[in-house]
Amino acid sequence: MEVGWGGRDGLSRRKASWITSLPEIRAVNNDDRVPLLIRKMKMCEAKYDFSSPRIDAAQKEGKRKTLVEIVEYMSSDRSSNLFAxxxxxxxxxxxxxxxxxxxxxxxxxxxEDLYDPEDGEPLMEPDWSHVSLVYEVLRRFVTASELNTKLARKVIDQRFVLGLFDLFQSEDPRERECLKTIVHRIYGRFVPMRSFIRRTIQHVFHHYIYSDDAHSSGVAELLEILGSVINGFSVPLKPDHREFLLRTLIPLHSAAALTKYYPQLSFCVSQFLEKEPQLAESVLLG
Known part of the structure; x- marks a missing residue:
């Protein structure tokens, strides 16, 4: 999925030169730090070609250092109440x-021919040196205790969350692990998004089960999120929760790559049975 936020080649080079000319965030007065942080984040929208380490090497390193600075500032005492x-x-x-x-x-x-953790190495994203730092910025944002979630919902909206779900197709396990943590936190903190997130997980699973071209990347991580979600369901279960078990989780057992996510799937099913043991017959009958 590509979204039209980001830089073209010329814009990338121009922004990179701006980055190196700016002072460090910690070096300016308190009143100037947030405007400078915003400026640096805007500059870090610049994107580069990672097909070769020689292409725009200096610009890519400049951006990486700026992202490191942003993460370190967000982690420091100087950024107290930043996300308020x-x-x-x-x-x-x-x-x-x-x-x-x-x-x-x-x-x-x-x-069955794709990556198996026991057989070889997964496909790693070439731009991970930048992407990993951006994930860390987002993680700190959605987990900040001072975050005003009512205002943050204007930017962490359904479109943004759908963009995150698209990334679960990544074959880089590091990326899926980051996504799992972030989506789980969004589910916990952005209460009005919960129903939408559950429906989106269900849609992803149905696409995987019933589409000929779908692969299992992300299924295990989404099941891990779901295991925590199911644990919070109240008893008696709502009809749509039971339907999720019977029409989504049970059919996942018939997919070709069951072994790649079976432990997570079993945990989810067991969570349902602990809450309503009478569902066991329906589960066994499939």
Missing amino acids: DSRIYAPLCSMVAANLFRALTICEGDE
Whole structure:
């Protein structure tokens, strides 16, 4: 998935030169730090070609150092209550979207021929040196205790969350692990998004079960999120929760790559049975 936030080649080079000319965030007065942070986040929307380490090497390293500076500032005592300032919400999410919502490298082939953790190495994203830092910025944002979630919902909206779900197709396990943590936190903190997130997980699973070209990347991680979600369901279960078990989780047992996510799937099913043991017959009958 590619989203139209980000830089063209000329813009990338121009922004890179601006980055190196700016002072460090910690070196300016308190009143100037948030405007400078916003400016640096905007500059970090610049994107580069990672097909070769020689292409734009200096610019890529300049951006990486700026992202490191942003993460370190967000981790420091100087950034106390930073995420209470709603001025950073839109620029931060715009930078995240420009870097994360991109075309992924997807291996072609039958499901059984793709990466198995016991057989070989997974496909690693070439731009991970930048992407990993952007994920860390987003993680700190959605987990910040001072975050005003009511205002943040204007940028962490359904479109943004759908962009994150598209990235679960990544074959890089590091990326899927980051996504799992972030989507789980969004589910926990952005209460009005919960129903939408559950429906989206269900849609992803149905696409995987019933589409000929779907692969299992992300299924295990989404099941891990779901295991925590099911644990919070009240008893008696709502009809749509029971329907999720019977029409989505049970059919996942028939997919070709069951072994890749069976432990997570079994945990989810067991969570349902602990809450309503009478569902056991329906589960056994499939």
